[in-house]
Amino acid sequence: MDVLDIATLKKIIEKVPEDYEIEFDGRDSTHKISDKIEIDVGEKKLILKIY
Numbered sequence: 912m913d914v915l916d917i918a919t920l921k922k923i924i925e926k927v928p929e930d931y932e933i934e935f936d937g938r939d940s941t942h943k944i945s946d947k948i949e950i951d952v953g954e955k956k957l958i959l960k961i962y
Contacts, residue, residue: 917957935959 927933933944942961949958 920957935961937961 924933934941935944945960945962947960949960950956951958
């Protein structure tokens with residue numbers, strides 16, 4: 912499985928209708944993404960948090 916890069920993620924998020932919620936699959940369950948997103952510049956990571 913490939914890693915989702917930032918450019919692709921941005922394109923996806925820009926297309927999501929405003930009335931949709933963004934979630935991610937935590938393998939054993941599905942979680943809603945919190946409004947707190949961290950960007951780790953040193954590690955080049957976008958960290959999506961669950962509620």
